[in-house]
Amino acid sequence: MKTAGASQQEAQAVANQILSIHKNIKTVLTQTSAIKKGYRTRGLKLLAGENKTTATYKESGCTFQVDLEKCYFSPRLSHERVRIAKQVQNGQVVVNMFAGVGCFSIIIAKTVPQTTVYSIDINPAAFECMVENIRRNRVHGNVYPFLGDAKHIIETQLEGLADRVIMPLPELAFQYLPSALLALKPGGGWIHFHDFLHATSKEDPAEKTKQKVAEKLEGLDVGYVFAKARVVRSTGPNWWHVVLDIHVTKLPSKF
Secondary structure: OOOOOOOHHHHHHHHHHHHHHOOOOOEEEEEOOOOOOOOOOOOEEEEEEOOOOEEEEEEOOEEEEEEOOOOOOOHHHHHHHHHHHOOOOOOOEEEEOOOOOOHHHHHHHHHOOOOEEEEEEOOHHHHHHHHHHHHHOOOOOOEEEEEOOHHHHHHHHHOOOEOEEEEOOOOOOOOOHHHHHHHEEOOEEEEEEEEEEEOOOOOOHHHHHHHHHHHHHHHOOOEEEEEEEEEEEEEEOOEEEEEEEEEEEEOOOOO
């Protein structure tokens, strides 16, 4: 819970009330810092209940272990996870470049059992949760976890394998777009690209994102079609989280 403007006593009173009403809730934490760069973690403080930061989260018939202090996690991407999973076809290979605790990867594998997902994250704590979540959801034959930087792992192990690449880290997706292209099969495929973008009330965030990505792709001599552009949510005054579904029809001979 967020407690901006509330005293410590008021926040604790609200936390205790939450515990008394919702018996399934064991811990109430408050966020004490903005999301930090790097692993996208945030500061947390205990208000009431058990002194722990791990939680169990359920979504789309899957169960996830999450360490809220050491891993980035957002339940607000639940619709996006289902939307992408429904597009994946039997037999396809998916590379998830920024997998976190594995939600996108595992929901895809549960939705489309005859698929392979290579699931990458650089955060050791998120990787540990991902490995546990693969075990819990019994998708160890479909989801393969990798610990490390997505660019390096694609260049050394996953080049040219993917039918689809997921990029659910808006802060880095634009920078890592050449690596996503490198992961695709020689005939092309799909990239699900996330971005944070500033747009005024007179601008369309989705169109502005398309223009930004189009310039990048054309500079790389990539053939492409924007199949869908979607605003996921507002992240602040005039800031937007946008997703593009990009059908790559032609890859360059070299990047």
